[in-house]
Amino acid sequence: MTRALLLTLAAALTACGPGRASGPLPHEVYVWQRAWTPAVREAVAARAGDFDAVTVLAAEVGWERGPRTVARVDVAWDQLAGARAVGLALRVGPFDRASFPSARPASHGPGVPFRPGNGVVSVGPLRSPRLPTADFVVLRDQLRPPGPDLPLGATESHAAAGDALAALAAEVVAAARAAGVQPRELQLDFDAPTAGLADYARWLDRIHARVPDLPLVITALPTWLDAPAFAALVGGVDAFVLQVHSVTRPTGPDALPPLCDPALARRWIERAAALGRPFRVALPTYGYRLGFAPDGHLLGLTAEAPARPWPPDTTVRELRADPAAMAALVAELTRDRPGNLERVSWYRLPIPGDALVWSDATFAAVRRGAPVAPALAVALAWPEPTLAEVRATNAGTADAALPGTVRVTGPTPLASDGQSGYTRADTLAVTLFERGPAVTPLAPGATRPIGWLRFSTPPSREAVVVTVAP
Template sequence: MPTKSPVRRLLGCFVLAALAGCQPDPAPPLDQQLYIWQRQWRPAHAQALADSRADFSTLRVLALQAQPKAGWSRALVDLPRLKVDGRPLIAVVRLDGQLPALDLAAAQAQIARLLADWQAAGVTPEGLEIDHDSASARLPGYTAFLLSLRERLPPAMKLSITALPAWLASPHLPALLQAVDSSVLQVHAVSDPRRGLFDPVQARQWAERWSHVSAKPFYLALPAYGVALLPDTGGAPVVESEVPLNRAGERHELLADPQQLADLGRQLRNQAPAHLAGLIWFRLPLPGDRRAWSLTTLKAVARGEVLASQWRVELSEQAGLYDISLANVGNLDLPLPAQVALAVELCDAADGVNGYRLQQSPEHLLFNRQSSARIAAGGRRALGWARCHGIDQGAWNVYP
């Protein structure tokens, strides 16, 4: 084959360099933030905050709320703990969507006292977020409320709002978004709960449409939790979240699928809509929060890790008495398996615990699930006990 002349090689290098220089810079990674939504902080918040520091840059903390009959109330936030944590903070003020009207004077007074008390404790939020599910027809009044509120905030404090996809159909949305520094588009729990908690395809479509309306930074609020639906006499379901309701009836559990959220996060990182500044996860989980992902799973999704499920049967033996446990050693929370089987030798006695019933044969112990629950990533659950002459520690099977 003929070889290229030095001139042609040099020109080719210039062309390649020019083309390389025209390539867009790689998109920066999306910021990851956390909502803290517990109305009363517990000692467990200390460890949860420490374990979340490396993965989530900013905390958005429920601080104050107004409800139609209950009036104004503050969340019992551990301010010394927030001060020690040291991450940027945004105080969230929840104004119930069922309020007959927004009382500007009361809101200003409540927010001013809140900020003064936080600052006296050494905690200075860098922003204020108003969480109000306004009807689309009331957006002009909501815009006027935000403009007046902003005039009375400290000059350096940023103002943001939680936003609903339903507002996309309103001609008043651009003016509303101009009144604030940023918005948080909520793409979960915005439809009839019987249709599910979250739709990743619809969430991506909403984000794209929002990017065409908003000329300012916006975030997506994404779910890392579940709810239960209870039947109601009027036909509409009642939603039970982190606080159990004193109501009888079968509960239909809905849980945001970590794999769906992981896939969406990957799509957004690879091709983010214009002005998308980051993702905010709802909510920081605490131990015992049975309707939230574990922090291990949440961090794996936020990092873009491959989600993997893996069971391990663990045995603890003393003088022929075995305690039998099931450990979730993957990074994905998992529902209890339907059955766990162990190969054994000559068991004198055995039984299942924690929602498992034992079925025994001369060579096997079969633990059959009787109730539903999940085991958090990194967690474990006792299955039962057995007094046997031997259990083959490598001969066990877990069936979904």
């Protein structure tokens, strides 16, 4: 089908309007890690079947210092056996705007997403969940050299870069098929300059020519919605993924914007729908750690990486996706949405050990559009007649903050002590357990010991009473 015909069809669809839809949406999830660690393999094997589709990062191309670098991901294809469908993502780093014939300086405009690079980073047009700090730090010396069809060069024209991307796309598709995985689509993850969308379309033409038998999907920024070339761009692909997260740069440690503003997201969804093309909306599960200088300006951010040293006097804040807000947005889209909104794409799959993403229980509730809230209970357990344990249990669907003080009144114990970061402070007929600074929230479905008390003789259990204070 020619590009002209595709554009004609896109215009016809726009004129007719997408209509409205309701009911549960399909959900897909992005596995964005370049290193398939044991934790990544475990999460994929256990959770891939929970989603309608899984998109895995297959390769990444970058031009950080001029020459092109290529990282091919060693995907553990066997761990995807339980997936209902598998998509392949090709992530493209920032490309010199000067190489885009139609791009102009500062063509991105305001509201551009941000990503971290290596370690503690400065902030530019970056999007953290798709360029994880940990990956860059761990894998920098593990980049495989490009194949013979992808030579490195100090500089590269727009056309040469497009040919290289097309060759890499064909390579990763062939690798998946050789491993017995039949991908459902190829996804291009690239934050192109808004003024360079027409040039980006020429890259996509090259890729489609090399991989003609696979649907082609692209990620898209909200800033593209106003660009005259955007309608033509999406007219030449099978679908696009609208990124509505990480679009506002924080202005200070006490003025953090939401990672995803549901009201803005809904407006962008409606504007994207007006194009009449199939699309998805990408919502976040992740979080950042951000560092601010004493004067309030943003020094940088990290995502999923181990804690890193910041300059002296840095103020560090955490910014996380709000599960209650995302659940409410999913519920709203379930009730009413544009008919051409095909599914929700989640960035990213939670991995064990990543403290900045949601728990499995929270994520499941959000995908249902169910209310998300903690349900904390602190009570006594009696493993022995003379031994009482104070335990906190969270039966809710969101992390629960543990109480600052737990009071146990009744008979005086022979001994007692705090646990899990709590310290003991005994007074007459009262045992206090005080929360320490390192105590973390309690995940849904989890139980944690707070302290214990040993009595000389079995007490009346009704006489031992637990109360809590924030």
